[in-house]
Amino acid sequence: MAKTLPKTDVVIVGVGWGGGIIASELTKAGMNVVGLERGKERKTEDYFMVHDELRYSQRYELMQDLSKETVTFRSNEKMRALPMRAYGSFLIGDGIGGAGVHWNGQTFRFLPYDFQIRSKTIERYGKAKIPDGMTIQDWGITYDEMEPYYDKFEKMAGISGETNPLAGKRSSDYPNPPMKKSPPMQMFEEAAKKLNLHPYMQPSANLSQNYTNPDGIARAACQYCGYCERFGCEYGAKADPVVTVIPVALKTGKLEIRTHSHVRRIMHSGGKATGVMYTDVTTGEEIVQPADIVVVTSYVFNNIRLLLMSKLGKAYNPATGTGVVGKNYAYQVLKGNALGFYDDKKFNLFAGAGALGMNLDDYNGDNFDHSDLKFIHGASISIGQTGFRPISNNQVPSGTKAWGQEFKANSIKYANSWISVGGQGSSMPFQHHYIDLDPEYKDAYGDPLPRMTFDFEDQDRELAVFMANKCEEIQKEMGASRIDKLKSLGPYEITTYQSTHNTGGVIMGADPATSAVNNYLQMWDAENVFVVGASAFPHNSGYNPTDTVGALAYRASEGILKYAKKGGSLV
Amino acid sequence: MADNEGPKGTQPPGSRQGGGVQEPSRRKFLVNAGYAIGGVVVGGALGSLIRRNNKAAAPSPASPSASPGAAPAAEPKNYNRALMFLTQEQFATLNAATERIFPTDDTGPGAQALGVAYFIDHQLAGEWGFNGREYMSPPFYHGETVQGYQGRLKRREIFAIALKEMDNYSQSQFSKNFVDLTADQQDSVLSDFESDKVPLTTISPSGFFKMLRSSTIEGAYSDPLYGGNLDMAGWKMRSYPGNQMSYAAVIDKEFTAMPPNSLQDHMAGH
Numbered sequence: 001m002a003k004t005l006p007k008t009d010v011v012i013v014g015v016g017w018g019g020g021i022i023a024s025e026l027t028k029a030g031m032n033v034v035g036l037e038r039g040k041e042r043k044t045e046d047y048f049m050v051h052d053e054l055r056y057s058q059r060y061e062l063m064q065d066l067s068k069e070t071v072t073f074r075s076n077e078k079m080r081a082l083p084m085r086a087y088g089s090f091l092i093g094d095g096i097g098g099a100g101v102h103w104n105g106q107t108f109r110f111l112p113y114d115f116q117i118r119s120k121t122i123e124r125y126g127k128a129k130i131p132d133g134m135t136i137q138d139w140g141i142t143y144d145e146m147e148p149y150y151d152k153f154e155k156m157a158g159i160s161g162e163t164n165p166l167a168g169k170r171s172s173d174y175p176n177p178p179m180k181k182s183p184p185m186q187m188f189e190e191a192a193k194k195l196n197l198h199p200y201m202q203p204s205a206n207l208s209q210n211y212t213n214p215d216g217i218a219r220a221a222c223q224y225c226g227y228c229e230r231f232g233c234e235y236g237a238k239a240d241p242v243v244t245v246i247p248v249a250l251k252t253g254k255l256e257i258r259t260h261s262h263v264r265r266i267m268h269s270g271g272k273a274t275g276v277m278y279t280d281v282t283t284g285e286e287i288v289q290p291a292d293i294v295v296v297t298s299y300v301f302n303n304i305r306l307l308l309m310s311k312l313g314k315a316y317n318p319a320t321g322t323g324v325v326g327k328n329y330a331y332q333v334l335k336g337n338a339l340g341f342y343d344d345k346k347f348n349l350f351a352g353a354g355a356l357g358m359n360l361d362d363y364n365g366d367n368f369d370h371s372d373l374k375f376i377h378g379a380s381i382s383i384g385q386t387g388f389r390p391i392s393n394n395q396v397p398s399g400t401k402a403w404g405q406e407f408k409a410n411s412i413k414y415a416n417s418w419i420s421v422g423g424q425g426s427s428m429p430f431q432h433h434y435i436d437l438d439p440e441y442k443d444a445y446g447d448p449l450p451r452m453t454f455d456f457e458d459q460d461r462e463l464a465v466f467m468a469n470k471c472e473e474i475q476k477e478m479g480a481s482r483i484d485k486l487k488s489l490g491p492y493e494i495t496t497y498q499s500t501h502n503t504g505g506v507i508m509g510a511d512p513a514t515s516a517v518n519n520y521l522q523m524w525d526a527e528n529v530f531v532v533g534a535s536a537f538p539h540n541s542g543y544n545p546t547d548t549v550g551a552l553a554y555r556a557s558e559g560i561l562k563y564a565k566k567g568g569s570l571v
Numbered sequence: 572m573a574d575n576e577g578p579k580g581t582q583p584p585g586s587r588q589g590g591g592v593q594e595p596s597r598r599k600f601l602v603n604a605g606y607a608i609g610g611v612v613v614g615g616a617l618g619s620l621i622r623r624n625n626k627a628a629a630p631s632p633a634s635p636s637a638s639p640g641a642a643p644a645a646e647p648k649n650y651n652r653a654l655m656f657l658t659q660e661q662f663a664t665l666n667a668a669t670e671r672i673f674p675t676d677d678t679g680p681g682a683q684a685l686g687v688a689y690f691i692d693h694q695l696a697g698e699w700g701f702n703g704r705e706y707m708s709p710p711f712y713h714g715e716t717v718q719g720y721q722g723r724l725k726r727r728e729i730f731a732i733a734l735k736e737m738d739n740y741s742q743s744q745f746s747k748n749f750v751d752l753t754a755d756q757q758d759s760v761l762s763d764f765e766s767d768k769v770p771l772t773t774i775s776p777s778g779f780f781k782m783l784r785s786s787t788i789e790g791a792y793s794d795p796l797y798g799g800n801l802d803m804a805g806w807k808m809r810s811y812p813g814n815q816m817s818y819a820a821v822i823d824k825e826f827t828a829m830p831p832n833s834l835q836d837h838m839a840g841h
């Protein structure tokens with residue numbers, strides 16, 4: 001028999017970016033919050049030995065332990081889904097701060113086009129532009145409505161950047177000036193301008209200077225240490241829930257965080273949640289935490305899985321396209337790039353920061369004419385200077401043997417003489433891309449693993465090659481001695497890292513028949529359950545997701561506070 | 572190459588500059604980077620560092636790089652050079668194979684001189700060898716390439732089988748064990764593993780080869796704390812500065828060479 005604890009106002013499942021923001025906003029407003037986190041406690045002092053590529057980058061020190069829990073994957077319904085036994089394509093966060101501890105900090109707003117993608121695509125190109133099976137839909141919110149929440153997230157995190165000439169209007173500048181420009185970034189900027197493109201400094205959650213945010217949190221400037229993505233920041237210079245929102249919530253005395261608490265079910269009756277059941281993983285004990293409001297912020301896969309296991313919301317049926325939970329899983333197309341080798345130049349490639357780079361959006365969203373193209377949307381094209389560590393960066397010109405003397409000589413020759421220009425491609429949803437529960441494989445607690453059915457489509461193949469060609473044009477202008485670019489996009493495989501930008505499955509919208517949550521991320525089918533995260537995205541844009549995740553978390557917080565006073569549906 | 576020297580004064584604040592520096596480098600770094608510590612309440616690691624650094628600095632444990640100015644002391648014995656998992660025979664095969672993947676040449680030392688086989692041995696003895704943080708629960712089915720490794724064998728088992736099979740295959744092709752082959756013959760054995768030309772049912776030859784290749788690179792370039800990259804020689808070959816506190820002074824500059832730092836230097840400095 002599960003032990004039942006005293007009731008709280010709000011229980012949060014997972015304390016990463018989403019959970020941290022919700023906790024800080026609700027506790028500041030006086031609500032009592034319990035945060036349940038399956039992983040461990042984290043603090044900046046843990047990172048004394050953090051400049052260790054093997055431990056953090058190759059052995060995934062900070063990520064979810066896959067022996068306990070993973071996802072299963074198949075390309076299509078004819079295949080048997082098999083577990084992702086080792087990491088590859090994406091990395092799942094774990095512990096206080098979630099993936100917000102080891103993210104890069106590239107912080108983009110989505111485009112106005114994104115939020116009204118279906119209507120705007122039809123308006124400009126007609127219905128026939130959307131291929132059969134592509135299930136794009138409007139988000140039930142516009143960019144203008146999102147803007148104040150983006151602004152809030154960016155000020156809290158202290159984003160350093162400059163205005164992107166091709167993006168939606170901003171109500172204020174970024175709170176910090178852009179970061180420093182490395183020589184490869186300068187080369188990219190010059191070349192892009194010569195090609196009449198619009199380069200701008202990448203908006204970065206790595207602080208360009210010391211900064212105190214509106215919550216009174218002071219953090220130090222980034223040192224370009226080059227151990228950023230996949231690592232925790234020992235300076236607190238990278239915005240991370242542990243050094244921003246969580247201390248604010250804790251200071252109110254209204255947040256209780258319980259680590260090592262793995263949530264397994266949302267309890268509900270009569271269309272309302274009553275609390276959650278979790279396992280204390282240190283003792284194996286099952287515990288019920290009753291609450292007036294349940295906020296699910298456990299990243300895309302577990303957000304979906306928890307709803308399905310709890311039988312909350314209508315499960316998606318790919319055969320008919322009806323039902324919502326698990327629908328519109330999307331990802332990204334990251335292979336459309338061109339790698340340049342520079343025979344007579346050497347750069348400080350070892351130096352960098354997770355979000356140091358330059359971008360251009362001339363080929364993103366609907367910023368260019370798609371009339372003659374066989375895809376919609378696009379990619380943000382960028383050059384990144386994230387700090388290139390030696391185990392994972394051994395770029396050699398194509399045709400070089402993969403090992404032996406030739407490989408060694410070339411990898412050393414070019415160790416500091418290559419530049420990659422790449423597109424971060426958007427990903428459109430399709431009726432047959434979804435997440436459900438695996439019929440066979442279980443996690444360490446005996447619960448079913450989430451099962452992913454996903455592959456690249458013609459849309460993705462066209463987009464990837466188009467972007468690779470654009471990246472090549474830029475490399476040529478930059479003066480590369482030799483360029484290797486993607487020629488065609490193969491199938492999606494779960495074995496090589498692409499991006500941890502998984503989206504969809506609990507999508508937002510204006511209609512309960514086609515979406516799981518409204519534009520406050522409140523469940524249509526259970527008014528006291530809010531599901532926060534990139535799971536709410538009906539498709540994925542050509543940008544990193546977290547600015548939008550953060551903005552939606554601020555909006556959901558506002559909704560929860562309204563709901564706590566008045567009850568009922570917020571729309 | 573002049574690149575490896577670097578003009579004096581281009582080192583970023585915080586890099587350890589020569590011997591006898593007992594003042595923790597981070598303290599210096601904080602001063603040099605012009606931190607407005609007075610105005611900003613700095614929490615987390617920085618806060619604790621400042622507190623820690625205010626205590627009298629403890630003498631740092633002797634480390635080879637701590638006093639480059641002094642006369643070189645007798646080379647201390649390297650206690651890391653022993654085996655945790657492999658047999659002597661397996662080790663010899665692995666040592667020879669990694670050297671073919673990453674050979675000594677004009678660019679500098681190869682896998683053998685860097686201690687790569689010791690690195691792999693030590694890794695196999697621990698969590699990685701046991702696939703400790705990977706999903707190894709049944710059932711096991713044959714999967715598609717896009718689904719990744721689906722076997723039940725752990726890395727340490729795969730290495731043990733593969734090293735034996737390398738000898739078997741060498742015997743069948745050249746009537747000698749792998750270690751006794753010429754470099755070209757060794758390369759042809761490795762190529763046949765890489766391209767799945769070796770008929771094996773227990774393991775995937777190409778799957779093993781990929782692991783062998785990637786762990787060789789890991790051994791050449793991971794922090795020397797793990798037993799490879801001896802004396803940071805892997806890093807030095809490619810002008811990688813290892814662990815540095817800050818590149819704020821060089822990030823917008825032309826290529827800047829600087830002597831590398833290891834985690835041991837960092838530990839000893841604090």
Ligand SMILES: Cc1cc2nc3c(=O)[nH]c(=O)nc-3n(C[C@H](O)[C@H](O)[C@H](O)COP(=O)(O)OP(=O)(O)OC[C@H]3O[C@@H](n4cnc5c(N)ncnc54)[C@H](O)[C@@H]3O)c2cc1C
Nearest residue numbers: 014016017018038093094098099100104105106263544546
């Ligand atoms: C290497 C890397 C680089 C990235 N770089 C960028 C970038 O540059 N820009 C960008 O925008 N995004 C980036 N991301 C993505 C970014 O990290 C995520 O978008 C963001 O962290 C999502 O926040 P979240 O709160 O939804 O999920 P998370 O931060 O993952 O937090 C979810 C939390 O829930 C907990 N949890 C899960 N299940 C349970 C359960 N059953 N019970 C209790 N707790 C549970 C997890 O342990 C975790 O702590 C990157 C990700 C990675 C891995």
Ligand code: SF4
Nearest residue numbers: 222223225228233353
């Ligand atoms: S690059 Fe900057 S933000 Fe990233 S870990 Fe290093 S100091 Fe922190």
